[in-house]
Amino acid sequence: MSYQTIIVETRGKTGLVTFNRPQALNALNEALIAELNTALVDFETNPEIGCTVITGSEKAFAAGADVKEMAEKTYIEAYLARFLDGWTRIADTRKPVIAAVSGFCLGGGLELAMMCDLIVASETARFALPEITLGIMPGAGGTQRLPRFIGKAKAMDLILTGRMMDAAEAERAGLVSRVVAPDKLLAEALAAADKIASYSQPIVMMAKETVNRAQETSLAEGARFERRLFLSMFATTDQKEGMDAFIAKRKPVFRNR
Numbered sequence: 001m002s003y004q005t006i007i008v009e010t011r012g013k014t015g016l017v018t019f020n021r022p023q024a025l026n027a028l029n030e031a032l033i034a035e036l037n038t039a040l041v042d043f044e045t046n047p048e049i050g051c052t053v054i055t056g057s058e059k060a061f062a063a064g065a066d067v068k069e070m071a072e073k074t075y076i077e078a079y080l081a082r083f084l085d086g087w088t089r090i091a092d093t094r095k096p097v098i099a100a101v102s103g104f105c106l107g108g109g110l111e112l113a114m115m116c117d118l119i120v121a122s123e124t125a126r127f128a129l130p131e132i133t134l135g136i137m138p139g140a141g142g143t144q145r146l147p148r149f150i151g152k153a154k155a156m157d158l159i160l161t162g163r164m165m166d167a168a169e170a171e172r173a174g175l176v177s178r179v180v181a182p183d184k185l186l187a188e189a190l191a192a193a194d195k196i197a198s199y200s201q202p203i204v205m206m207a208k209e210t211v212n213r214a215q216e217t218s219l220a221e222g223a224r225f226e227r228r229l230f231l232s233m234f235a236t237t238d239q240k241e242g243m244d245a246f247i248a249k250r251k252p253v254f255r256n257r
């Protein structure tokens, strides 16, 4: 498959997607979202791949949805064409996805990053949901996910003022997992992905699913869900292999079974 708006590579057991619309600061148009979804499905169905990293350029992870593409839309066109349906594919991905963010991460760019499982940021990263300045509000989950990451007070501040938050503030607020020097960003994200991809894929997927459950349910329900999946892990050969290897003081060889 040849891509026009993204670059797709593999690095060992990691899939790497790089947004490639430099002339528009990687603004996310419909073509890019469609190509991203194709790449994600390819990685998801490739048994050799255990994790995906999504990144942009040094200047911009993504400066939001493409305003020029959206500007003339009417309500009925947007409704009938199911505008935004394609945006949630990333949140349905079972294998982990890491966003490696440098520069502007705005609007729909931040909404996509929040659908990923980890956000690794460069010191130059700038985060905002500036939709309010355009006469709209976030529409790809931003009003729901941001408060879950950073709490209502700061989320309300960002969404109602449209102001930018730098990487240090984003780390303090709990939006990003790690902040690194700009020249270390991709290496750091790929190293984290490589580590994740070295473990048992089904166990990693179940761990991801269980953590995500914490965002959606009560503590008691979440703990019950965890218990069910935890017990099911004793039916896998990877659990036997992991524990045998520990006791024998050797490296485990996981077979995703």
Ligand code: HXC
Pocket (backbone or CB within 6 Å): 023, 024, 025, 027, 028, 063, 064, 065, 066, 067, 068, 069, 084, 087, 104, 106, 107, 108, 109, 130, 131, 134, 137, 138, 139, 140
């Ligand atoms: C379309 C965009 C764009 C965007 C930048 N560009 N952001 N095009 N959609 N979101 C284009 C500019 O028009 C310009 O094209 C080129 O990229 C370079 O941008 P400049 O503005 O010249 O760069 P700079 O002065 O460095 O300013 C950077 C910036 C600014 C602060 C990031 O570009 C900006 O404010 N962009 C819009 C950010 C935004 O509002 N995002 C939210 C979008 S709404 P030309 O052709 O002039 O060179 C959204 C809703 C999501 O995301 C809802 C669900 C989908």
